[in-house]
Amino acid sequence: MAKESPILLPKHQRILSSLGENIKLARKRRKLTTSQVAERSGIARSTLYLIESGSPGATIGNLLRVLSVLGLEGELGNVAGDDEFGRKLADAELLGRKKNE
Numbered sequence: 001m002a003k004e005s006p007i008l009l010p011k012h013q014r015i016l017s018s019l020g021e022n023i024k025l026a027r028k029r030r031k032l033t034t035s036q037v038a039e040r041s042g043i044a045r046s047t048l049y050l051i052e053s054g055s056p057g058a059t060i061g062n063l064l065r066v067l068s069v070l071g072l073e074g075e076l077g078n079v080a081g082d083d084e085f086g087r088k089l090a091d092a093e094l095l096g097r098k099k100n101e
Contacts (some may be wrong), residue, residue: 008056017054023063024052026070041065 008016027037034052038045043062050058051066067073 013054013056016056020052020054023066023070026072027052030070032070037066037069040069 027034034045034048038048041048041062043065047058047062048066051063064073064076067076
């Protein structure tokens, strides 16, 4: 039985599609074929297609393998690195405590 892809909100699907497109462009800028990237990543071409098309069924591990082949694995570490909203929430809580202390 085939796995079903997760259902995403349209906004989230657009984000994944944009990510896939960026990966595809990075591959093409390096003049690499899908076969080359798939082979170097140790994945099937169909898996690379899923990643480049923004499929929610692509795994983060396979994404990392492809990014590594493209020399972009460090970019994955930037996700949520600058959590401005989280800092504002924490700062607001700290400022609220200060008033009560």
